[in-house]
Amino acid sequence: MTSPTKAEGSGPSVALDPELASTTEVDKPKKLEGRSPGQLMWQRFKRDRTGVVSACVVIFFFLIAALAPVISKLYGKDPYTLYAQEPDFPFLLDDFAMPTGSFGGMSGDFWFGVEPKLGRDVFTMLLYGMRTSLYMAVIVTTFSVVTGVIIGMVGGYFGGKVDYWLGRVTDFFLAFPSQLFFIAFMPVVTALFVSPTDETPTYIRAVAIILVLWFLGWMGLARLVRSSVLSLREREFVEAAKVSGASPWRIVRKEILPNIVTPILVQSTYILPSTILTIAFLSFVGVGFVEPTPDWGRMFAIGAEVYEQDPMFMFFPGVALVIFVLSFNLLGDSVRDAFDPKTGR
Amino acid sequence: MSDNLTLPAQQGATGTSAETLLEVEGLTKHFPIYGGFPIKRKVGAVQAVDGIDLTVGVGESVGLVGESGCGKSTTGRLITRLLEPTAGKITYQGQDITHASRRQLAPVRSEIQMIFQDPYSSLNPRQTVGTIIKSPMEVNGINPEGGREKKVRELLELVGLNPEHYNRFPHEFSGGQRQRIGVARALALNPKLIVADEPVSALDVSIQAQVVNLLQKVQDELGIAFLFIAHDLAIVRHFSQRVAVMYLGKVVEVGDRDSIYNRPRHPYTHALLSAVPEVAVDDEADDKERIRLAGDVPSPIHPPSGCRFRTRCWKAQDKCASEEPPLIQISGNREGHLTACHFPEEPTTEAREEDVVMDPALKALEDSAADEPATKD
Ligand SMILES: Nc1ncnc2c1ncn2[C@@H]1O[C@H](COP(=O)(O)OP(=O)(O)O)[C@@H](O)[C@H]1O
Ligand code: SF4
Ligand SMILES: [Mg+2]
Numbered sequence: 001m002t003s004p005t006k007a008e009g010s011g012p013s014v015a016l017d018p019e020l021a022s023t024t025e026v027d028k029p030k031k032l033e034g035r036s037p038g039q040l041m042w043q044r045f046k047r048d049r050t051g052v053v054s055a056c057v058v059i060f061f062f063l064i065a066a067l068a069p070v071i072s073k074l075y076g077k078d079p080y081t082l083y084a085q086e087p088d089f090p091f092l093l094d095d096f097a098m099p100t101g102s103f104g105g106m107s108g109d110f111w112f113g114v115e116p117k118l119g120r121d122v123f124t125m126l127l128y129g130m131r132t133s134l135y136m137a138v139i140v141t142t143f144s145v146v147t148g149v150i151i152g153m154v155g156g157y158f159g160g161k162v163d164y165w166l167g168r169v170t171d172f173f174l175a176f177p178s179q180l181f182f183i184a185f186m187p188v189v190t191a192l193f194v195s196p197t198d199e200t201p202t203y204i205r206a207v208a209i210i211l212v213l214w215f216l217g218w219m220g221l222a223r224l225v226r227s228s229v230l231s232l233r234e235r236e237f238v239e240a241a242k243v244s245g246a247s248p249w250r251i252v253r254k255e256i257l258p259n260i261v262t263p264i265l266v267q268s269t270y271i272l273p274s275t276i277l278t279i280a281f282l283s284f285v286g287v288g289f290v291e292p293t294p295d296w297g298r299m300f301a302i303g304a305e306v307y308e309q310d311p312m313f314m315f316f317p318g319v320a321l322v323i324f325v326l327s328f329n330l331l332g333d334s335v336r337d338a339f340d341p342k343t344g345r
Numbered sequence: 346m347s348d349n350l351t352l353p354a355q356q357g358a359t360g361t362s363a364e365t366l367l368e369v370e371g372l373t374k375h376f377p378i379y380g381g382f383p384i385k386r387k388v389g390a391v392q393a394v395d396g397i398d399l400t401v402g403v404g405e406s407v408g409l410v411g412e413s414g415c416g417k418s419t420t421g422r423l424i425t426r427l428l429e430p431t432a433g434k435i436t437y438q439g440q441d442i443t444h445a446s447r448r449q450l451a452p453v454r455s456e457i458q459m460i461f462q463d464p465y466s467s468l469n470p471r472q473t474v475g476t477i478i479k480s481p482m483e484v485n486g487i488n489p490e491g492g493r494e495k496k497v498r499e500l501l502e503l504v505g506l507n508p509e510h511y512n513r514f515p516h517e518f519s520g521g522q523r524q525r526i527g528v529a530r531a532l533a534l535n536p537k538l539i540v541a542d543e544p545v546s547a548l549d550v551s552i553q554a555q556v557v558n559l560l561q562k563v564q565d566e567l568g569i570a571f572l573f574i575a576h577d578l579a580i581v582r583h584f585s586q587r588v589a590v591m592y593l594g595k596v597v598e599v600g601d602r603d604s605i606y607n608r609p610r611h612p613y614t615h616a617l618l619s620a621v622p623e624v625a626v627d628d629e630a631d632d633k634e635r636i637r638l639a640g641d642v643p644s645p646i647h648p649p650s651g652c653r654f655r656t657r658c659w660k661a662q663d664k665c666a667s668e669e670p671p672l673i674q675i676s677g678n679r680e681g682h683l684t685a686c687h688f689p690e691e692p693t694t695e696a697r698e699e700d701v702v703m704d705p706a707l708k709a710l711e712d713s714a715a716d717e718p719a720t721k722d
Contacts, residue, residue, distance in 0.1 A: 244481035
């Protein structure tokens with residue numbers, strides 16, 4: 001323990017920490033702009049090659065999905081036309097309705113081959129299919145994340161009874177067998193909007209899928225946010241804000257939220273690819289989108305029917321899905337590592 | 346003791362300041378403990394703070410000292426209204442703020458500020474120093490002349506930091522510098538009272554004195570009243586005009602600096618003082634009494650009956666277990682020097698004939714050491 005007597009003896013120099021004095025001199029010529037934790041994270045991320053590559057792949061996927069109409073225009077085909085019946089392309093399919101050419105009918109005209117039976121273009125089907133899946137996944141993820149953040153934040157910050165009941169509701173939803181629920185409830189939700197005898201418009205199907213996935217998609221994040229907020233709430237900077245008279249809303253917005261952005265971001269990068277897989281699963285089992293809406297998941301359903309005669313059909317959708325999900329998960333890992341250099345490698 | 350004068354406990358900010366800024370009466374905080382299965386119910390309470398009286402005068406610095414876990418931080422948080430008191434009354438400038446809501450508090454909010462113990466958790470890692478110091482002004486809608494940014498730069502300069510570090514983030518600063526930022530934030534609202542909760546305990550010994558000196562400078566120049574919380578008497582010695590000693594949720598002795606350091610009466614104060622290292626020439630060092638207390642502070646869930654210090658007190662008698670000693674002015678003490686003890690010590694810190702060593706293990710050690718010749722302490 002320092003004796004204060006000695007401290008007083010240390011005179012005027014006392015006003016400056018020794019470290020400060022040195023940093024001031026070193027920094028003089030440079031512009032005194034601090035680097036935020038976010039900027040530091042970005043720098044660490046840029047050094048991570050896996051992260052950068054997977055980020056590029058992910059961005060590439062989103063780009064071609066967004067630009068699907070442009071690409072298909074340049075390419076000159078669309079995912080709806082049954083090219084086997086067009087006079088321009090005779091002998092596209094053989095007598096068994098399988099592609100005539102080798103490798104699933106790949107050619108200069110049909111880059112990724114031709115669909116068996118109907119003779120549609122696989123390349124544009126995949127483009128538009130990805131577009132459907134990615135859009136849906138982004139919407140579902142956004143909804144789930146927002147719901148999870150709100151519920152987790154309210155429970156964590158206010159604690160007590162509110163937290164208890166929100167926690168029980170979260171547990172309840174977590175206990176749902178999700179796959180079964182999706183299959184069982186998709187028709188029910190659809191029936192809420194349209195009578196079963198009518199034709200279901202595509203957008204109603206989309207809304208139904210979003211609702212069902214949203215319903216069971218927010219719990220993981222809610223728990224994560226709650227526990228982060230619980231620990232942040234006890235931190236002294238929150239108390240300092242309270243002492244200055246800040247409102248709960250301001251504290252949540254200015255003090256707590258900026259500190260949980262990164263875990264939310266990381267978690268979202270895990271939610272999105274798994275949502276893509278779930279949407280694909282729904283279409284695969286036949287409760288998602290139906291013909292003629294191009295859909296990634298349904299391409300697997302078609303592929304599964306014909307895999308003995310035409311294994312190539314599944315190749316491109318499958319490879320694309322594996323690459324996309326893998327990249328997205330690797331990206332999530334890299335973001336997490338950049339956020340906290342102590343975890344991971 | 347018959348010569349104990351039983352005066353009603355009336356402690357003023359005697360001698361140091363005429364006007365009372367903050368007055369705390371019977372302040373109590375019990376944290377409930379819930380347990381039981383399957384239905385949770387209250388099974389007890391942590392009596393963190395149990396009926397303390399305290400006053401702080403305008404511009405006065407008061408030290409609040411006690412071992413870890415005896416309720417100092419809780420007291421500080423009650424006064425800054427971060428915690429809701431279980432009982433008692435907090436009066437600030439004649440206004441009862443005991444249960445004032447956030448909105449009702451608004452007018453005095455800016456006048457009572459706090460400096461926190463942990464410089465690593467008291468600054469938001471996602472905000473720049475500028476934002477951190479500026480935000481109390483934003484919350485209270487204060488627009489100083491020349492703008493908030495200018496004020497922030499002035500504050501940084503005042504606390505001994507480079508004003509150009511405005512745009513830096515907390516992680517770029519050392520513990521001592523962070524604590525200075527905390528001081529600047531507390532000063533941003535021109536407070537009249539600052540509760541400093543062990544502001545230097547987490548710092549390197551070499552930095553502690555610098556921060557204490559900064560606080561002293563601030564106190565002198567700006568005339569801000571301080572409630573300075575510390576776990577030993579050394580750090581508040583030159584800082585506080587008055588000192589209150591706390592033990593297990595109660596104030597056991599309070600008085601002006603001279604009385605507490607030179608004429609302490611409560612055995613606990615004696616024990617605390619004997620733990621204070623003195624800067625003394627070698628031959629002087631032996632004049633001081635040596636007291637070592639056994640073990641830890643008892644649990645505040647089941648505090649000892651009567652005098653709470655009795656489990657560790659070397660003067661304890663039956664009366665101490667049955668009767669709680671009131672906080673009164675004992676005969677021979679100056680006005681404002683109050684002690685809660687049935688059998689107070691002599692008002693001196695001179696060495697006694699035999700050291701008081703309450704810790705059995707330590708006692709055994711010392712005895713065996715004494716047997717060996719030429720053992721230097
Ligand atoms: N929020 C709380 N809930 C329950 N017990 C608490 C809480 N805060 C403090 N305590 C208890 O109150 C007692 C006093 O704590 P504190 O005021 O932090 O002591 P000090 O600052 O003197 O070390 C301790 O026993 C501590 O465990
Ligand atoms: S009242 Fe008794 S137990 Fe308490 S400090 Fe005084 S002598 Fe010790
Ligand atoms: Mg404390």
